[in-house]
Amino acid sequence: MGRGEHGTATSLKAVLRDASLRRVLLAFAVYRPAESATWIAILVFAYERGGTGEMGTAALVMLVPTALLAPFVSQLGDRMHRERALALGYLTQGVMDGATAAALAVALPRPVVYTVAAFASVAMTMTRPSHLSILPELAETPAQLTAANALSSTLEGLAIFVGPLFAGLLLAVSGPALVYGVASGGLLVVGIMMLAVHARARIAVEHTPRVGGALEGFRELRRRPGARLLLGFVAGQTIVIGALDVLTVVLAFGVLAMGPAGPGVLAAAVGVGGLLGAAATVTLIGRERLASAFTLGVIGIGVPIALVAFVSGPVVAIVLLGAAGIGKSFFDVTARTLLQRSVDDDVLARVFGVQEGLSMAALAVGSVVTPALVTSVGPDTTFMIAGLWLPAAALLVLHRIRNVDREAVVADPAHIALLRGTALFGPLGPVALERVARHLVRSDVGAETVIIREGEPGDRFYLIAEGSLRVARRGTELAILGPGDYAGEIALLRDVPRTATVTATVPTTLLALDREHFLSAVTGSPAGAVLAVEVDRRLAEHGDRGG
Numbered sequence: 001m002g003r004g005e006h007g008t009a010t011s012l013k014a015v016l017r018d019a020s021l022r023r024v025l026l027a028f029a030v031y032r033p034a035e036s037a038t039w040i041a042i043l044v045f046a047y048e049r050g051g052t053g054e055m056g057t058a059a060l061v062m063l064v065p066t067a068l069l070a071p072f073v074s075q076l077g078d079r080m081h082r083e084r085a086l087a088l089g090y091l092t093q094g095v096m097d098g099a100t101a102a103a104l105a106v107a108l109p110r111p112v113v114y115t116v117a118a119f120a121s122v123a124m125t126m127t128r129p130s131h132l133s134i135l136p137e138l139a140e141t142p143a144q145l146t147a148a149n150a151l152s153s154t155l156e157g158l159a160i161f162v163g164p165l166f167a168g169l170l171l172a173v174s175g176p177a178l179v180y181g182v183a184s185g186g187l188l189v190v191g192i193m194m195l196a197v198h199a200r201a202r203i204a205v206e207h208t209p210r211v212g213g214a215l216e217g218f219r220e221l222r223r224r225p226g227a228r229l230l231l232g233f234v235a236g237q238t239i240v241i242g243a244l245d246v247l248t249v250v251l252a253f254g255v256l257a258m259g260p261a262g263p264g265v266l267a268a269a270v271g272v273g274g275l276l277g278a279a280a281t282v283t284l285i286g287r288e289r290l291a292s293a294f295t296l297g298v299i300g301i302g303v304p305i306a307l308v309a310f311v312s313g314p315v316v317a318i319v320l321l322g323a324a325g326i327g328k329s330f331f332d333v334t335a336r337t338l339l340q341r342s343v344d345d346d347v348l349a350r351v352f353g354v355q356e357g358l359s360m361a362a363l364a365v366g367s368v369v370t371p372a373l374v375t376s377v378g379p380d381t382t383f384m385i386a387g388l389w390l391p392a393a394a395l396l397v398l399h400r401i402r403n404v405d406r407e408a409v410v411a412d413p414a415h416i417a418l419l420r421g422t423a424l425f426g427p428l429g430p431v432a433l434e435r436v437a438r439h440l441v442r443s444d445v446g447a448e449t450v451i452i453r454e455g456e457p458g459d460r461f462y463l464i465a466e467g468s469l470r471v472a473r474r475g476t477e478l479a480i481l482g483p484g485d486y487a488g489e490i491a492l493l494r495d496v497p498r499t500a501t502v503t504a505t506v507p508t509t510l511l512a513l514d515r516e517h518f519l520s521a522v523t524g525s526p527a528g529a530v531l532a533v534e535v536d537r538r539l540a541e542h543g544d545r546g547g
Contacts, residue, residue, distance in 0.1 A: 006455040018139045020197045022232035027090060027190035028131050029155050034183035035124055036163025036271075037170070038097060039245070040263055041179035042117050044171055047249050049110060052371030057244050061114040067360030073125045083197040089126035090191030096120035096446030098184035104177035117180075138197070157278060168264020175260075209388065220343050220351055226404035227342045229397065231355055233363040234335050236390045237328070240301060242366020243386040244270070247308075248321070249544045250379050256314050269318040273325020280326070281333040291398075294334040298394040300327020306387025309380040340435050342404060345486030415440045415511060418465060423486055440511040445504050451487065452502040458491025461518040467508025473500040480505065492518050 016022055035313025046058035096119040119257045135152070170179045221228050245267070284293060284533065304323040311317045343351050366386075373382040415437040419425040424437060440463070445451065451462060454473060462469075463486050471479045473489065476499060481487060487502045492515050 013181055018138070021135070023190075023193050023197055024086070024131065024134060024138065025151055025155070027086070027194060028152060029159075030092075030190050031090065031124075031127055031131075031154060032159030033163035033166050034093075034097070034186060036159055036182050036267070037167035037179050037264075038100075038117070038120070040164055040167040040249075041171065041176040042100075042114070042258075042264055043245060043249050044167075045104065045113070045176040046110075047253065052246065052250060052374040054110070054371075055249065056368040056371035058110075058114050058117075059242070059246075059364055061111070062118045062121045063360060063364035063367065065118050066125060067121050067364060069125070073122060079112075082130050082137060083194060085126060086130040086134055087191055087194035087197070089123055089130055091484060092123040092189050092195055093120050093127065094184050094187035094189075094191050096123060097180050097187060101177050101180035101184055104175070104180060121478065134197075151303040155269075157275045159266035160274055162271075164267035164271065165266040166234075166264070166431040168261030168268075171264065171339075172260040207453075220374055224343055226400075226407065227316045228494060229299065229353065229400055229404060230335055230339045230342065231351075231358065233331075233390070233394070234313075234339075234355055235358050236296070236364065236393065238359045238362035239300060239366035239369075240305070240386055240390060241328075242363040243370040243382075244305065244324075244366075246367055246370040246374075247305075247379065247383060247386065250374055251308065251383075256317065256377055258314055262314070265314070266317065267381050269321040270325040270328070272416055273322035274329050275325075277326035277329025281329055284330075284333055284337070289405050290334045290338055291402045293330060294338060294401060294405075295325050295398060297329075297331030297334055297395050300324070301331055301390040302327075302387040302389075304387070306384045308387070311384040337434060338404060341438070342407070412437060412440075418463065418511065422463070422486070434515070436517070439517040440513055443510045443512055445510065447504055447506050449504045449508075450501065451504060451510065452498050452500070454501040455497050457486060458496075458498050459514075459515050461488045461492055461513045462486060462502075463511040463513070465511055468505045470503050470505050472503070473501050489518070 001416055026162050035079075042058055042062065043055050045052040050057070096116060100113065100117045100120060103116050131152070136233075167179050170182060221231065248266040249263045252258040252266055256262065258265065276387055284290065301324050304320040304327070308317055308320050311320065339351070366398070370382060370386065372383060377385075416433060419437055419440075425433060442465070451469060452458070464481055469481045469487060470477060471481060481502075488498075490496065491498045
């Protein structure tokens with residue numbers, strides 16, 4: 001229980017001074033650009049060896065196994081110590097990227113190259129979940145964790161265009177083998193570096209059966225036609241992105257004659273637009289209706305892509321692809337928010353699990369179908385088809401999108417504002433923040449009402465909206481809490497009895513979050529998991545760590 005800490009910027013130095021956090025963030029800064037760069041490299045290799053049809057083959061061999069295995073591989077971080085899972089992920093990627101580089105360098109048969117690269121692609125699905133879940137186990141203070149999360153988000157965004165530019169440079173110098181070779185070296189170094197990382201704390205996570213969980217996600221979608229519609233658009237947008245991965249290569253080499261660095265430059269333009277769009281999506285927080293923003297996002301992706309068919313120079317193409325990146329950011333946020341509002345929260349993670357598998361399959365579809373379209377109707381017509389089919393579908397079912405929006409459960413804007421003003425939940429993105437706010441339950445209590453009693457089991461987390469609470473342990477007053485402070489997280493997070501008694505000193509308004517939704521918010525996002533670190537800090541200050 002305690003007052004939120006602000007001033008994330010001032011804690012950046014603390015993050016960089018911490019050896020474990022510094023290693024983990026440096027590793028992530030290597031991994032994310034490598035992921036983007038190697039994907040571009042393998043597509044360029046395929047195009048140079050067999051044209052657009054070969055790109056489809058490469059994408060199929062790499063993405064189908066990844067789509068099938070990703071739900072299982074990504075859970076290894078919950079089945080073993082997360083720092084070891086992270087090291088294993090980086091080392092496996094490094095070894096397989098090195099094997100791919102060797103296969104490319106000695107000109108092994110193309111099926112062998114694609115198969116080896118597919119192993120590296122599967123290994124990558126372990127890394128991001130492990131990285132996000134290890135941060136709260138390493139940070140020592142809430143402000144430090146908030147800063148680490150901010151740096152991770154910044155690195156994620158920068159990699160969207162740094163990776164393609166990195167690929168373009170190395171492709172211009174030598175070729176795809178060099179891209180994979182440099183990526184391999186970097187990943188092996190950071191993988192070895194991860195062996196020196198040791199978590200300071202372990203966060204309790206409630207697990208669900210893998211297969212059963214996924215099936216429950218499908219059952220929920222069967223019950224929710226609106227959610228199925230949204231998921232269909234998510235899959236459609238992923239098909240467009242898969243198509244765009246192929247089309248940027250075709251555009252750079254076959255249309256604009258940009259040279260070896262061209263595909264990387266064009267892909268980087270989409271990334272820059274995505275960064276700009278992501279910054280602008282904060283305007284969507286707390287907005288009651290999102291159907292218009294959702295539709296504009298769909299159009300914002302597609303129309304610029306279609307207009308690329310009419311360009312004759314790289315500058316205009318770069319601008320249009322950047323505009324598509326902006327549209328993609330708005331689509332991503334609105335689609336996820338509407339989906340969260342449309343399904344039961346207790347199966348939401350499993351619905352998103354279905355979405356992940358579907359997205360990987362859709363990426364494969366886009367990467368495979370697009371080369372056939374380029375061959376049969378040409379790149380210009382393919383750009384128009386790729387850009388316009390999803391906006392056309394959105395306009396045709398606009399009334400259904402509006403119905404989904406009207407029927408969705410919307411969070412109270414005041415609750416969102418209160419959460420956003422705390423160091424605990426403020427770091428959450430727009431979608432996650434609204435999700436937490438939707439499950440807050442208001443409770444008005446009178447003065448001297450006991451909210452939490454020391455020694456009893458814990459079932460709720462409390463956020464103070466108005467009034468104040470007194471915290472006491474064994475009769476000794478520890479703190480007085482006011483609006484924006486919180487109480488009750490220790491018992492929930494550490495699965496121990498209540499560690500103190502909390503009493504209202506004046507008539508008080510509380511916002512309660514039950515155990516299930518609290519744990520989901522905390523363990524489902526590294527930003528939300530700041531609570532875990534705050535718990536350890538306060539228990540260390542007050543002693544009696546067992547609760």
